[in-house]
Amino acid sequence: MELNGIKEKMDALVQELNQHTYNYYVLAMPTIADYEFDKKLEELALLEQQYPEFADPNSPTQKVGGDITKNFITVKHKWPMLSLGNTYNEQDLRDFDERVRKAIGDNFEYVCELKFDGLSMSLTYQNGKLFRAVTRGDGSQGDDVTANIKTIQTIPHQLRGKDIPQEFEIRGEVFMHRAAFERLNREREEIGEIPYANPRNFASGTVKMQDSKEVKKRPLDCFLYAFYSDQNLFHSHWQSLNAVKEWGFKVCEHTKLVNNINEALEFIAYWETARFKLSYDIDGIVIKVNSYAQQHELGFTAKSPRWAISYKYKAAEVETVLEKVTYQVGRTGAVTPVANLKPVVLAGTTVKRATLHNADEIKRLDLHEHDTVYVEKGGEIIPKIIKVNLEKRVSDQAINYITNCPECNTLLIRREGEAAYYCPNEDGCPPQIIGKVQHFIGRKAMDIQGLGDETIETFYRKNLINNIGDLYDLHLKYEELVKLERFGQKSIDNMLKGIEASKTMPFEKLLFGLGIRYVGETVAKKLAYAFINIDNLAKASFDELIAVDEIGQRIAESIQDYFSKAEHLALIDKLRKEGLQLETQVQVISYDSDALKEKSFVISGVFEKHSREELKSLIESNGGKILSGISAKLSYLVAGDNMGPSKLEKATKLNIPIISEDELIALIDNA
Template sequence: MSTSQIKERVETLVQELNNHNYNYYVLAQPTISDFEFDKKLEELASLEKAYPELQDPDSPTQKVGGDITKQFETVKHKWPMLSLGNTYNEQDLNEFDERVRKAIGDNFEYVCELKFDGLSLSLTYENGRLLRAVTRGDGTKGDDVTTNAKTIQTIPKNLKGNEFPEMFEIRGEVFMHKPAFDRLNAERLENNEVPYANPRNFASGTLKMQDSSEVAKRPLDCFLYFLYTDKRLYNTHWESLEAVKSWGFHVCEHTRLCKNIKEVLDFVHYWEEKRFGLSYDIDGIVIKVNNYSQQQELGFTAKSPRWAISYKYKAQEVETILEKVTYQVGRTGAVTPVANLKPVLLAGTTVKRATLHNANEIVRLDLHEGDTVLVEKGGEIIPKIISVNTIKRRSGAAPIIYPEVCPECGSNLIRKEGEAVHYCPNDEACPPQIIGKMQHFISRKAMNVEGLGQETIDSFYRNGLLQHISDLYSLFEKEGQLKELNRFGEKSIKNMLEGIEKSKQMPFEKVLFGLGIRYVGETVAKKLTAHFKNIDSLMNATLSELTAADEIGERIAESIVEYFKEPRHIEQIEVLRRHGLQFETSETLIELQSTKLEGLSFIISGVFANYSRDELKDIIEANGGKILSSISAKLNYLVAGDNMGPSKLEKAVKLKIPMISDAELLQMLK
């Protein structure tokens, strides 16, 4: 073939393969077999290798990943990623319009965009090449996920043309199309794997995976919707959207320019019904003032821009029949009732199940067998029963009675006075509890075992490789059995075993949290390890000795005493100790920089521009201050940042707790 023919063939293959990727991942309607696709990809890779000058940076061969990210670097956003004010009320939109008019007059336009239900991402480009991709994080700082973002088909590595600035940022939303999500979950069910809960969580989890080659296998998409530059290039948001399209960015085709609030409301009403026909989830509409100078004039509040607002659609409701109630057992033994429903279309998806929370909810609803129930899809994700149509109740229908024994292992359930939840006490032999405890133990906030995921724990348990937490540290002796399992290669086994070995260095507080003792969360585990120093002192502590520890109440103390009364728990701890886990606090105490905050207690809440909450906590403790876990009359100061929880704010005001900024905290140290 001549050079021109080779070039034409490369371009044809790129176009064909990109189309096939779209058909497979987005539409879930492949038009060729995997074998045919792979052959075309091989041909393209071969041509690109022989003629590297013809290689397109956005070629399908370049979207395969392969790099491993052990830890994501935290990057500070040049322009903060602020949240938008939300409303479910059309009157609020009219009032928003009135505020805008009062500030800038009547001569302006709006841009209306679909509000995608995905993961916010900020992309930085330098000289037309993708430099960095950073997650939203806390709005001020986020995680660098560049390696993973490069595998997403619709994020260009190199831009088209030369009209773009030397350096700029563009914001967008990473998401997954519903047909692709359904296809993926169907595959997981066929392989007896746990299905994913919803497309948004799946997209978020995928973007934070350590192996970019695994990310490349997962069908993510990305819409871009806001351009940031040091020097303004365009007068309006609409002009910038048209420009970034020409540079090669994926911009949603349903965005509309509106002349007034009536056109905005028409757009809102249209998509309230039509949204269920989209291939992806949206939960509302974003409305922005179009002109950049007018945006600048309107300015910002501490939390959000005054020139934009998001309208969120209310959850839909529909009637259906309750077919039966089943019960799920969690890692703590909590037994949650689940309503199994006659399938019904709700918010564009077929709903078959809804949560019932606990026995009190069954009583509150007065549920009977075969009831006609009103179901709402809260937050467009989790369906729940909100009421029963008693007029349609059939004669003689029996009431739903909460069980007395565990549906998984047959143990008698217990319910403590004052609690709404029933528990199965058989935590060492009830399968869902065993699996759940191991999944909790390896989680990031506990032992952070790299190379080992929740689905793998489930698979290992089902295959008899794991029965207890301590069995994780015996997997080194079972490499032969591991290699016999499907979808578990030598590289995966090596990474997992390295992660397990590395976890032995996690501090005592992480180990204690990982054990999964009821009511012992991250903060409580820190308080206990700081007070008792080692596991033996904690195991032998009396109820009164436990409650004497900082912020340990009677309920927590009782749970700890009960946990260590069980011989099987003691036995597990001894096995873990023999494997080399840390059951003693390090003697390297915090080195005091001063005692200027001695005798003072603090709580840190909200988001800060210059410090993370952990950094502020370290500053306080290094100067003799004390961190509390909840607001009470004993609290001296609330260090308040942006986006502080309204309940904390309300309680602090009620108790007249002094609220200070991070700057005022630092001033106290001078």
């Protein structure tokens, strides 16, 4: 290859790998398998070694992790969070062991740890209390996510035990258990959001959310595995792990102390299959020299420690035949392609189907009919096709994404900036109608007792219901109901009682139950509180909608689109006539005092002692007024952690007093 060609190849690899790094660390939406990424990184590193004159200073070989998001305060790490060298084969491990022996002799031990597939986190404790939590970021500095990390139940706020240093740092991995991931992803799909690919992405996305109350609803976990201090408290890594357990930290019970590389290889071999029995994902094993003195003697390279290495498992992968591609239509109209496969055993389970995500994925794979494909089940809960075996291709017929809905034949649409195609016939497409009614009766919505998903589907197929409103006419069809198979008089009576009882459910539950795209349970509560009744919400302007906390452009447009349709307004009228709650029951505030009379407040950020709703109630019960935005008329901005920078800037510019929650309390007490 000519020198120009080599430089072009190196530049292309840098550009591609930097994009993949950004997708992984910042967007938390990876577009390439770890193994493939590592191989490309190795190729680039080799070329840079051979042709240093063409090396790019922005090369990913010079970076440890990802970039810094702009949503959080940036904090410099006291001790850099370096990455570990990766390997996929035994010989590299033996070479590592040989290098260690040459440097420190034969008298040493290794600690073997599971390599968790999560988000690296550094926790600082002062006087036994959690002081700060910071993400890895680019290795030298990361994002302060303390408020969010405090919501994780397994991370102690206050340590117990003795001999706890005044200040130290402990590092670990934040992750999500697979069962929690599956449940939360189902809820995400319910409001029309694209599901996360795997638990690691969900954990990363959760840690970087702005509202810690929302973070608390997503059960995260954390294993700690590295202790840092200016004091020499421990002689070895193993000793430190046992000590921090006594202080209240969660350390993985599968960590093992071994005497040599052969025992480490046995540990690796065991977990290659045993990992699938864990409730969380691991993607490899980390091996560390145990003695701190020997670690110090071995030292570091520019990127990683010489006393540790990680062995990464290849994702479980098998070859099988694609039999056909089918399409599923969800409640929100999103059409998802599914690969139906010749059954094959993968990671201990029989796989018959694999996700294809969207039209772009089918195009990327260049799928043809009856292709032989490689299927992977690594961090993915649902198996996915990773590539086609072109040598075994038997058909010239490429698979083209459908243009019409497979259920109602309506022409599909694709909204700008979204990956999925949608069926716009939301009030005439059977799976969308059934899904909307099933959502309406659900526990988090109207919680109608005596009704289930199968019953709703049966009623639709029998033409007994065609929308949410028809549920409230079922009592008029009693004679038809008793003729249905498996429906006894008692079960029908219980069902009708449940439907009648749902008329007392609060407005926020009904609003969530309507199934407006992007309006989840939390958003429904905020809208119900902000607009009081459905009529105010229906006529709200775009600006009025986005003035509500956490309501952005996408949600506002979806709400306006919903209420612009005559059939939806007719449904609201039907529910009104049936006596359902279309208005928030506003509590009459009895003022505790008039300490804040004629004063106005904006609340922004996350608070340690009170929720935002509690602060709002406190202000109003003492005669104060809550405003939605910063203006010259504002009396005070009550500021918490992770407050929006635009609000802070505007308040400063207008010379508006900025106070803490403690100062707000003092304002009331002093008055």
